[in-house]
Amino acid sequence: MSGESHHGSSGHHGNESHHELGFLRKWVFSIDHKVIGIQYTITSLCFLFLGFCLMMLMRWQLAYPLKPLPFIGHWFSEQIMPGGIMLPEFYNSLGAMHGTIMVFLGVVPLLVGGFGNYVMPLQIGAPDMSFPKLNMMSYWVYFCGGVVMLASFFMPGGAANSGWTSYAPLSVISQQGPTFYAKFFSGQTFWLMGMVFLITSSLLGSVNFIVTIIQLRAKGMTMFRLPFFVWSQFVTAFLLLLAFPPLEAAGVLQLMDRLAGTSFFMPSGLIVSGQAAPYTGGGSPLLWQHLFWFLAHPEVYVLILPGLGIVAEVIANNTRKPLWGYRIMIYAIVFLGFMSFIVWAHHMFMTGMGTKISAFFAATTMIISIPSVVVLTAMLLSLHRSSIRFSVPMLFALAFLPMFAIGGLTGLPLGLPASDIHLHDTYYVIGHFHYVVVPGSIFAIFAGIYHWYPKATGRKLNEVLGKMHFWLSVIFANGVFFPMFFQGMAGVSRRLYDQTAYAHGEAIQSLARMSSWSAWCLGLAQLPFILNFFMSMFAGKKVKENPWDATTLEWAAPSPPPHGNFLTEPVVYRGPYEYSVPGNPRDFYPQFVTEA
Amino acid sequence: MIVAAMQIFSHRRNATKRLFLGAALWVLAVGLLLPTATAFAQAVAADTSGVKIDGTYGFGLPPDVSEHGWQIDRLINILHVFMAILFVGWGIFLVRCLVLYRKKPGHAASYELLKAKPAKYAEIVVMVFEVIVLVGFSMPVWASVKNDLPKDSENPFKVRVIAEQFAWNFHYPGPDGVFGRSAPQFVNGADNPAGIDRSDQAGKDDLVAGELHFPVGEPIICELTSKDVIHSFFLPVMRIKQDTIPGMRIPVWFKAKQSGNYEVACAQLCGNNHYKMKALMVIEPRAKFDEWLKKKSEIIEFKED
Numbered sequence: 001m002s003g004e005s006h007h008g009s010s011g012h013h014g015n016e017s018h019h020e021l022g023f024l025r026k027w028v029f030s031i032d033h034k035v036i037g038i039q040y041t042i043t044s045l046c047f048l049f050l051g052f053c054l055m056m057l058m059r060w061q062l063a064y065p066l067k068p069l070p071f072i073g074h075w076f077s078e079q080i081m082p083g084g085i086m087l088p089e090f091y092n093s094l095g096a097m098h099g100t101i102m103v104f105l106g107v108v109p110l111l112v113g114g115f116g117n118y119v120m121p122l123q124i125g126a127p128d129m130s131f132p133k134l135n136m137m138s139y140w141v142y143f144c145g146g147v148v149m150l151a152s153f154f155m156p157g158g159a160a161n162s163g164w165t166s167y168a169p170l171s172v173i174s175q176q177g178p179t180f181y182a183k184f185f186s187g188q189t190f191w192l193m194g195m196v197f198l199i200t201s202s203l204l205g206s207v208n209f210i211v212t213i214i215q216l217r218a219k220g221m222t223m224f225r226l227p228f229f230v231w232s233q234f235v236t237a238f239l240l241l242l243a244f245p246p247l248e249a250a251g252v253l254q255l256m257d258r259l260a261g262t263s264f265f266m267p268s269g270l271i272v273s274g275q276a277a278p279y280t281g282g283g284s285p286l287l288w289q290h291l292f293w294f295l296a297h298p299e300v301y302v303l304i305l306p307g308l309g310i311v312a313e314v315i316a317n318n319t320r321k322p323l324w325g326y327r328i329m330i331y332a333i334v335f336l337g338f339m340s341f342i343v344w345a346h347h348m349f350m351t352g353m354g355t356k357i358s359a360f361f362a363a364t365t366m367i368i369s370i371p372s373v374v375v376l377t378a379m380l381l382s383l384h385r386s387s388i389r390f391s392v393p394m395l396f397a398l399a400f401l402p403m404f405a406i407g408g409l410t411g412l413p414l415g416l417p418a419s420d421i422h423l424h425d426t427y428y429v430i431g432h433f434h435y436v437v438v439p440g441s442i443f444a445i446f447a448g449i450y451h452w453y454p455k456a457t458g459r460k461l462n463e464v465l466g467k468m469h470f471w472l473s474v475i476f477a478n479g480v481f482f483p484m485f486f487q488g489m490a491g492v493s494r495r496l497y498d499q500t501a502y503a504h505g506e507a508i509q510s511l512a513r514m515s516s517w518s519a520w521c522l523g524l525a526q527l528p529f530i531l532n533f534f535m536s537m538f539a540g541k542k543v544k545e546n547p548w549d550a551t552t553l554e555w556a557a558p559s560p561p562p563h564g565n566f567l568t569e570p571v572v573y574r575g576p577y578e579y580s581v582p583g584n585p586r587d588f589y590p591q592f593v594t595e596a
Numbered sequence: 597m598i599v600a601a602m603q604i605f606s607h608r609r610n611a612t613k614r615l616f617l618g619a620a621l622w623v624l625a626v627g628l629l630l631p632t633a634t635a636f637a638q639a640v641a642a643d644t645s646g647v648k649i650d651g652t653y654g655f656g657l658p659p660d661v662s663e664h665g666w667q668i669d670r671l672i673n674i675l676h677v678f679m680a681i682l683f684v685g686w687g688i689f690l691v692r693c694l695v696l697y698r699k700k701p702g703h704a705a706s707y708e709l710l711k712a713k714p715a716k717y718a719e720i721v722v723m724v725f726e727v728i729v730l731v732g733f734s735m736p737v738w739a740s741v742k743n744d745l746p747k748d749s750e751n752p753f754k755v756r757v758i759a760e761q762f763a764w765n766f767h768y769p770g771p772d773g774v775f776g777r778s779a780p781q782f783v784n785g786a787d788n789p790a791g792i793d794r795s796d797q798a799g800k801d802d803l804v805a806g807e808l809h810f811p812v813g814e815p816i817i818c819e820l821t822s823k824d825v826i827h828s829f830f831l832p833v834m835r836i837k838q839d840t841i842p843g844m845r846i847p848v849w850f851k852a853k854q855s856g857n858y859e860v861a862c863a864q865l866c867g868n869n870h871y872k873m874k875a876l877m878v879i880e881p882r883a884k885f886d887e888w889l890k891k892k893s894e895i896i897e898f899k900e901d
Contacts, residue, residue, distance in 0.1 A: 088868040089868045092870075161868075167825075169825050267844075269779070269843070270780075271780055271791075271824060272823075273761065273824075274783070274784075274785050276780065285826055285842060319705060320704075322709065324710060324712070325709075350837055351839050351841065352841065352844060353742070355735065355742070355743045358742075362730055362734060363730060366727070369726065370719070370722070373719060377718070377719065380689055383697060384693055385705065385706040385710065386705045386706070387697060387700075388697050389699045390699075402686065405686055406683065409679040409683060410679070412679060416675070416729060416730060416734040418671050418735070418738045418741075422657070424837055424863070425830075425837070425863040425864060489672075490654070490658060490832075491657075491830075493830065493863045496871045497870070498871050499871075501874065503651075503653055504832055508653070579705060580704055582707050587705065
């Protein structure tokens, strides 16, 4: 079977044209977008869980500084946790790897590689992605990146420990050895190599997404009949395509600084622990920050846009009503995408910026908040005079709205340079972006899993376990992150191994304990989900192709869809959210149905 | 959300479900209330490293001893009130929708979309508000704290701050009031952490301390730099934060309105002992400060003899 067979404009694949594939080609080195989507989903869910475990470890040190970790403390080597007490270098490794794994190996691959790959071609009525082999390569390059990142934990000196932002010169001088061998086999070097893999994977994916959305839409599927989720993937793909190359270049430059003795990010006259550092100098530490944040700000929108897309789908489906302002929402996210390229320096207000430059970046930051408010308002207004079905995906989508609002609103004092003077690099920042990512993106991910699981497996996830998962998660997620705003206000810096070293930290150490206990409970709250996820594959309630009475194209395909997706070539007759159309006997009017 | 919660629980159909939900609620109650209770039980001031740190610290902003700090605090307060209003507004709308428009027999969703004039007005209010806080409240403070340094005629007191893994060095010009030449090649461990050229006439009396002392009520300019990696000079009670970047010298200025012992913190991850990279900040009346400076210079002279 060749990849070319997917490029045909017919889109129809009779089963007789395919011979049965071996296990390896069907499930491991598959070029079917659905299998690749599932591979991405499972891999990144594992990474999400790993990243969360790293954080639960850190939370012990934060809650009970310098106390031995009970029960599992002796599992770790004496080099990183002597007597069960975490060393600062191990703490810093955990912090850096938590961020890296969550962002680059967990949430983005799950939202784009997982949901994007699985759902997007189905929603546009395509038989597969435009470049199925490129799609497979994208997954395997991502997989290699993950392996390299995991391998870094076993390097002498442990995994990278200069934060997920890897600011030079710290990242260049840390974990350095005397020989090339020692320099190469170090956590930070592996981090950089892993990043190069991950970025390459995202670039391959983004090209594929853009071409697929432009080229492979079914007959009648105009751009303004695309579901909002597809639009969010479309904008996301452009962000990935344009923002990642600078970081790829920067990663290679930092590798050169570490391995080849260049000084792209190293200024002259560095003195490290009393010794002149062996760098020729003349470089700029700020150059790294500019290159990094030029990626990492659009990356923030990569984290949230597909999440907004999922929530929009789930809300439209469960309110049984068209989305409010479908076109306005699309214009808003396109504008958001453009703006996200000119706000990056608001992460760098404290680097010695003058009034004019800081005013520019503060102004663009205020402007970018407007489309976010528009999208959120549109989703809220969609609830008005609807008929809300409180299914599990809808619960997650509904919780997303106020939680994402908290995340968005707390960006305001950080985006204004004056209030940022006090709040920059404190726990307030951590609270802010975790509210965006955890009850934001990750809740959207859960909503998406509960929503599309029946499509992928032909079975529904269990409702009771789902509701348990939801209520525990929503409460404990707030328990983890809300105290952080108080910590930040009090002036507790982020990335502190022990906040009780400072008077203002010691006074509110109880808040750190509250966060920690909530984090561990949040960990327990995921057990019903894990159980549900695996059990329902075999024991879940069997469903037909359209269990949610939905309108978009993916529900025209059988559950699970066969290779080539649709039994007959789908044709699109109307917009994506025609619910409760007057005069229609049923309260949904699918895109693919000729008449009611 | 609470209403929505009750909603869902009223729809429970069988005993198993009820059991699960009951158990879940219990876990919630115990898991959330216990830590909250312990959290609010203690919020006290503390003293670190033997020196009593002044001020009461707790859940809100730390005490403010700077002259400009009230403007930053006011901005933070305004923003949070605005955020709260917006959030409560959205919340009321959300909860109202969840209660009124839940799925029930005989009720269908309306195909017509809401004519949302109020939403448009809310949007405009947000925009106008953002322009006002940016132009009216944020930029002026920023310009005065980070850009408009006191002129020489105001006789500002200058200190050079040299950060290194994991200590702060404060370089004073000494009795002559002039900084000597300094360069990386003169750095010599603990003897000369700031790299002062002692052969330079102006550098002979320069002194370096591990504590930041300065007089109350006078404009102070700190010129920040770093020897190795990026650190961040953070004075929580002074509402000052500024990265110290190797290869750059960045000034910040402030004026203290009251004396006391406070902490200098590092706000940027700078390595393993980042969390211990702090220094004592002593704000004192001019006479006491002069006395301290004199005593420090005598130690230097003594060393040179």
